[in-house]
Amino acid sequence: MNVRRIGAAAAVVAIGLLVKVAPVAAHHSAAEAYDSTKKVEAQGTITRVLLKNPHSWVFMEATDENGQKIEWQVEMGAWSGMVQQGWTKEMLAPGTVVKAAGAPSRAPGSHGMTMAKFSKPDGTPIGPNSGQYGAQ
Amino acid sequence: MLPDGTRADEHYVSNFPVLNERALAYQKVFDEPLSPKYDCQPATPPAIEYDPYYQEIVQWPDRVLIRYEKDDQLRTVWLDGRTPSPHDYGVQGLSVGRYEGNALIVETTHFVFDITGFDDYNGIPSSQLKKVTEKYWRDGNELKVTVTVEDPMFLRKPASYTARYLPAPKGYKLQPFECDEEAARISTQFIPPKYK
Numbered sequence: 111m112n113v114r115r116i117g118a119a120a121a122v123v124a125i126g127l128l129v130k131v132a133p134v135a136a137h138h139s140a141a142e143a144y145d146s147t148k149k150v151e152a153q154g155t156i157t158r159v160l161l162k163n164p165h166s167w168v169f170m171e172a173t174d175e176n177g178q179k180i181e182w183q184v185e186m187g188a189w190s191g192m193v194q195q196g197w198t199k200e201m202l203a204p205g206t207v208v209k210a211a212g213a214p215s216r217a218p219g220s221h222g223m224t225m226a227k228f229s230k231p232d233g234t235p236i237g238p239n240s241g242q243y244g245a246q
Numbered sequence: 247m248l249p250d251g252t253r254a255d256e257h258y259v260s261n262f263p264v265l266n267e268r269a270l271a272y273q274k275v276f277d278e279p280l281s282p283k284y285d286c287q288p289a290t291p292p293a294i295e296y297d298p299y300y301q302e303i304v305q306w307p308d309r310v311l312i313r314y315e316k317d318d319q320l321r322t323v324w325l326d327g328r329t330p331s332p333h334d335y336g337v338q339g340l341s342v343g344r345y346e347g348n349a350l351i352v353e354t355t356h357f358v359f360d361i362t363g364f365d366d367y368n369g370i371p372s373s374q375l376k377k378v379t380e381k382y383w384r385d386g387n388e389l390k391v392t393v394t395v396e397d398p399m400f401l402r403k404p405a406s407y408t409a410r411y412l413p414a415p416k417g418y419k420l421q422p423f424e425c426d427e428e429a430a431r432i433s434t435q436f437i438p439p440k441y442k
Contacts (some may be wrong), residue, residue, distance in 0.1 A: 142278040143436040162426035164283070165433070185433055190299075190315070190421045215436030222436040 143215055144185075144224045150214040152182050152223070153231060156206045161189040161199060168202050168226075170210065184210050185224045196238035207231055262405075269370060269400035272361070276369035277441060279434040281362045286425035288317035288337050290363055291354060291378040292393045292407070299423075300414050303382075303389075310343060310350060318423045323352050330356045335374070349383040364395065364405075373399035387413060 140146075154172030166189045170182040186192060202208070209229045215222030228236040265273070283289065289297055299315035310323040323343040334340035339357040343350055355377050357363065363372025376397040383390055394406040 140433075143433045160426065160429045160432075162429040163423045164286075164425060165429055167429060167432055183432060188299075188423075190423065217436045217438050220436050222433065224433075 140185075140224055143217075143222065144213045145216055146213045146225065148214055149211060150223060151209065151211040152221075153207070153209045154182060156202055156204050156208060157181070158204055159199070159202055161192075163188045163190055166192060168208075168210070168228075170208065180221050182210065182221045182223055184212065184226045185222065186226065201237045202228065208236060209233075263364065263370065263395070264402040264405070265370065266400060266402050272371050272400070273369050276361070278369070278437050281366050281369075282360065283362070283366055284431045284434050286317070286427050286430050288319050289366070290337055290339070290357060290360060290372075291380070292395050292405075293365060294319060295380070295391060295393055296407075296409050300418065300420055301411070302420050310352075313420060315420050315423055317425060321354075323350070332356075339376075339378070349381050352378075352380040352382070354378045354380075364397065364400065371400060372397055375399050385410070 152170060152172045154170035156168055157171050158169040160167040160169075166186040168184040168186065170184065172180055172182055174180050187195075189197075207230075209231060210223060210226045211229075212223040212226035215224075230236060263269075288294075294314055294316060297314075297316045301315065302311075302313040304311040304313070308324070308326050310325065312321045312323065313319070314321070319338060321338050321341055323341040325343055325345075328342060330340040330342070334356045335358050336356065337358060337360075339354045341352050341354040343352040345351070357372060357374060357376045357378075359372070359374050361371045362369060363376060364370035372395075376395065379394045379396075381392045389411040390408060391411070392406060392408045394404050395401070396404045
């Protein structure tokens with residue numbers, strides 16, 4: 111398409127983005143909230159999901175080392191992007207028992223996770239990319 | 247050294263913005279949960295151009311429409327020679343453009359002040375004096391853009407970068423973004439508080 115060409119009808123071009131050079135880091139500042147140098151694992155029952163933009167969330171009920179109930183909040187990518195990768199609502203439905211392994215949240219006493227890999231209790235990956243969500 | 251503290255290789259050319267003292271002072275006190283993105287405030291140039299979502303460009307005789315999946319934004323580039331006025335202040339400012347040879351030149355001013363208007367990752371603000379100049383041109387099957395940002399309130403000199411876009415899959419239609427305010431703000435609780 112020549113940029114100057116203008117037809118009688120509007121010229122519609124859908125363009126996908128692949129950035130080759132950018133002067134500053136990407137739009138996301140996950141490093142403030144999560145420590146990617148550490149790894150945490152949890153097993154629990156999904157109680158709720160938020161399949162939304164800018165980020166989807168999976169809420170899991172688990173127990174801590176003292177047997178106390180805790181809620182893990184697992185951050186995933188934008189739902190619009192996850193769908194393009196092959197994720198479906200059924201893969202992480204409430205009531206499902208799952209394992210999640212990822213980077214833990216930084217705030218003391220919090221139970222957040224990102225860069226998570228999901229699997230069934232027997233280790234079978236859940237979802238595309240061997241259970242690893244594709245972050246955006 | 248790169249902005250993230252790692253060592254750059256021999257081919258690296260820095261184009262990180264040169265911040266003035268005012269911008270550095272803002273960066274120092276910046277607190278991540280302040281970022282408007284956590285309440286679904288839309289991204290603006292220069293960030294919206296390199297956010298990894300699809301865009302659609304439509305050329306009309308008197309304007310070019312750039313629609314972004316990210317934050318469901320529409321920027322209108324007016325080709326009729328109009329001059330922005332104080333009535334035109336907004337998150338995306340007002341864009342005027344012209345064709346030069348095989349390129350579309352877009353100049354955008356009248357952005358509202360934005361505490362992360364230059365870059366939300368590094369907490370670099372942009373002022374109402376921000377001016378963004380974009381040059382779009384085709385290079386084979388790719389669309390390229392050079393983005394130059396001027397903001398005398400915060401930058402000692404203009405900052406510039408070049409990006410390229412690849413065609414979307416055939417038949418792809420832009421998807422609604424519909425930022426969810428709850429989903430946007432959840433992660434802020436995981437940021438160790440900077441202030442009490």
